[in-house]
Amino acid sequence: MKLLLTSGGISNPSIRSALEGLLGKPIEEAKALFIPTAIYGIRGGPQLCREVVRGTLGDPFCEAGWKSLGLLELTALPSIARDLWVPMLVETDALLVGGGDCQYLTYWMQASGLAALLPQVLEKTVYVGLSAGSMIMTRYGTTYGHHTLPADTPKCLGWLDFALHPHLDCPGMADNALACVETLAEKLPMVSYALDDASAIQVVDGDVSVISEGTWRRFDPGGERSRPFSARGAGAAGGE
Template sequence: MNFLLTASGLRNETERDALRDMVGRPFGSANVVYVPTASVAEPGDHGWLLADMNRLHGLGWRQFDVLELNGLPRRTVLDRLLNADVIYVGGGNHYHLARSITGNGLADGFLEALESRVYVGFSAGSMIFSRHLTGHSADVIGDTADLHVLGTATVEPPFGLFDWYLKPHLYSPDFPERDDAWADRIVAKADFPIYFLDDETAVRVRDGEVDVISEGRWRFHS
C-alpha cells in the first residue's frame, strides 16, 4: 500500500514529485478519483475545496472522476474506486468521513482497492487511517465539537492501519490557534504518537516504510 498523506493537498513540487514517483507513469496516462465526502459536513464557504480540486485537476489526468461515498450502492462506489489509479480523498470533517466509510460498509473494499493503487489524502482524508481515531483522541486533540455536529460522541476507526495520529495545519494562517503552544497542550495529554504537519508537508508510506516530505515545518511526538 502506498499513501501520500498531505496536510493541505498537493501544494508544492516536492509533494507532486512524490506522487509522480508513486504512480510510476505520467499523470496523463492515469485515472484519479476525487472523494469530497468530508467537505459536506463543513459549513461556510467552500472555495478551499474548489481550489484543491482545480489544483489536482490541473495535473492533467487521463480521467478525473468525482465520487461521493454516501447515497450510492456499495458496489458502485467500489467499482469507481477500482477504476482509478489514484484515490484522492479531500478535507473537511474527518469524523463524517470515517462514519461514511464504516456506515456504508466500505472499509474492506477500500483496503482491497488500496492494495494496488496510490492513496492521497488532504487533511481529513489523511487522518482516517489511525487506530486512534476515536472519541478518546477527539478529547485529546480538542475537536469533540466536530463529532457533536454529527449528533454523536463516538466514532470507530474505519481502518486502524497506523499506530500514529496525524494532525494537519500546524502554523496555518487559516487556523491561527495551531501554534507550538497548541501542539504542546495536545502532547501533554496524548498517549499515542502524533505527526503535526504544516500545510507544505506530507507523511509518505510506501510498503510500510514511513517518512516525511516537506517544504515547510512539522513536529513528531512519540
C-alpha cells in the same frame, strides 16, 4: 499499500514527485477519483467542495493535472448497486480523499462499505489524503460536530499507529499553532507528526517517511519533543 497523507495537497515539486513515484507514472497519465464527503461536515461545505474541485481553494489536489477525474460521494453509495461504483475503485490509479470533518468522513467510509474494501483496493491504488482525509487513516481524528451522528462514532479508522496534525502554524488557524499542537501531542499515547501545508507523510507497506519543502515536527509519546525541523525535499522519518 501506498499512502500519501498531505496537509494541504500536492503543494510543491517534492510532494508531486513522491506521488508520481507511488503511482509509477506521471500524474498526467493517471486516473483519479475524488471523495468530497468530509467537507459536508463543515460550514459552507458545498461551496468549498466546488472550490477544491476547481483548484481555487488551497494547493493543487483535484486540479493537479490528472488524466481523468471522477467524484465518488460516499453518502450515495449505500443506495446504489455496488456494480456501479466498485469497478471504478478497482480501475482508478489514485483515490483522493478530501478534508473536512474526520468523524463524518469515518462514519461514511464505514457505512458506505468503502472502508471494508480499502485493503483490496489499495493493493494497486494510491491513497492520497488531504487534511481530514489524511488524519482518518491514523489513530487520531477530530470533529466540528455539525452533524447528527452518535457521539461515540469513531473519528478515525486507525490503520496507522501515529497521529497526524495538519496545517501547522497556518494563518487563521489558532488551534494549529505550534504551542497548541505541542500541548495536544503531550496527551496522546502515540507518536505525532505535525505538518505544515508544504509537507506530507508517505507510507509504503508500513515504512513511514516525511516529504517536505516546509516545516514539520515529530513528538514522541510521553511528552518527548523533537526540535522544529525545516527542510527542502526531506525524506527522513523522524525530523532529526
